[in-house]
Amino acid sequence: MSLAVSFEFFPPRTEEMEAQLWRSIARLAPLNPAFVSVTYGAGGTTRERTHSTIKRMLAETDLKPAAHLTCVGASREAIDEVVRDYLKSGISHIVALRGDMPEPGPYSQVAGGYESTPELIRGIRKAGVLEISVSAYPEKHPDSPSVEHDYALLKAKIDAGATRAITQFVYDTDAVLRFADRAYREGIRVPIVPGIMPATNFKGVVRMAKRCGASIPDALARKFEGLDDDLETRRLIAATVAAEQVERLRRHGFDAFHFYTLNQADLTFAICHLLGVRAQPTAKAA
Ligand code: FAD
Numbered sequence: 001m002s003l004a005v006s007f008e009f010f011p012p013r014t015e016e017m018e019a020q021l022w023r024s025i026a027r028l029a030p031l032n033p034a035f036v037s038v039t040y041g042a043g044g045t046t047r048e049r050t051h052s053t054i055k056r057m058l059a060e061t062d063l064k065p066a067a068h069l070t071c072v073g074a075s076r077e078a079i080d081e082v083v084r085d086y087l088k089s090g091i092s093h094i095v096a097l098r099g100d101m102p103e104p105g106p107y108s109q110v111a112g113g114y115e116s117t118p119e120l121i122r123g124i125r126k127a128g129v130l131e132i133s134v135s136a137y138p139e140k141h142p143d144s145p146s147v148e149h150d151y152a153l154l155k156a157k158i159d160a161g162a163t164r165a166i167t168q169f170v171y172d173t174d175a176v177l178r179f180a181d182r183a184y185r186e187g188i189r190v191p192i193v194p195g196i197m198p199a200t201n202f203k204g205v206v207r208m209a210k211r212c213g214a215s216i217p218d219a220l221a222r223k224f225e226g227l228d229d230d231l232e233t234r235r236l237i238a239a240t241v242a243a244e245q246v247e248r249l250r251r252h253g254f255d256a257f258h259f260y261t262l263n264q265a266d267l268t269f270a271i272c273h274l275l276g277v278r279a280q281p282t283a284k285a286a
Contacts (some may be wrong), residue, residue, distance in 0.1 A: 011049035024265035030279035043102030070099025121160035136165035138179035169197035
């Protein structure tokens with residue numbers, strides 16, 4: 001069964017980070033991903049950087065970029081203008097999100113802003129974007145009152161026009177399998193693409209997982225025990241664990257995976273290689 005991969009990047013803050021990002025893009029672009037996506041900082045704080053990163057991808061590579069966009073901190077008019085601008089630049093795939101506030105705390109909507117992700121999706125569709133990806137949470141979103149609410153919201157996002165659901169990173173593979181089964185029973189028919197985060201900086205991953213409600217299986221934690229000062233071994237283990245996770249999901253019928261690269265190429269490249277994804281010549285060198 002063929003395998004589609006996609007890669008997520010974040011817009012760089014400094015020149016050094018920019019150089020790192022473009023080294024990673026140059027390494028990963030020949031793997032011919034289905035798409036690459038660029039995040040939108042909490043509260044829209046990276047609007048310009050997200051946009052310029054994507055424009056450069058379009059100009060200098062053969063990649064098919066998707067722009068993340070959130071409801072936070074902007075009026076409908078401002079968001080609609082960003083969408084029109086993306087369309088004018090040739091970007092026809094948006095990852096539509098509610099988003100998080102720039103400072104930790106409960107979500108609040110600005111006056112005149114989009115009230116919810118389904119509404120944002122309707123706005124994006126109306127502007128003429130046909131490919132719209134959304135988030136999904138196999139282990140429940142921390143703000144969600146219940147698992148049932150999460151399925152209902154995902155269904156509402158799809159009914160509004162979303163064409164793909166990308167999951168939060170999950171290390172408990174059984175949770176992804178249960179989620180996909182139930183999503184199907186709930187009438188969700190768009191592709192569900194598991195989010196894969198290679199766990200090199202294990203302590204950092206544990207912190208991040210706590211914030212977004214993802215669990216860390218004991219068996220995974222044990223694999224990283226005693227390796228705090230041994231980056232090389234952690235990297236080897238992270239690649240193996242992620243490749244095993246993808247292989248298991250593949251055996252259950254998943255054929256597309258979204259890698260949270262954190263702008264680092266090596267692990268994602270190694271995992272893709274283990275999975276049989278090989279570099280191909282590209283018309284434009286990244
Ligand atoms: P939704 O799926 O719309 O909702 C998630 C939960 O929040 C639901 O339980 C819902 O009930 C609750 N909720 C929705 N609206 C409200 C409200 N008005 N008041 C209270 N609760 C509400 N974040 C960024 O800032 N930038 C990014 O680029 C980005 N990219 C992401 C990509 C992926 C694939 C994923 C999985 C997440 C990403 N995030 C990003 C994180 C995301 O913004 C947060 O998880 C955010 O808290 C929820 O946004 P959402 O679109 O997933 O929300």
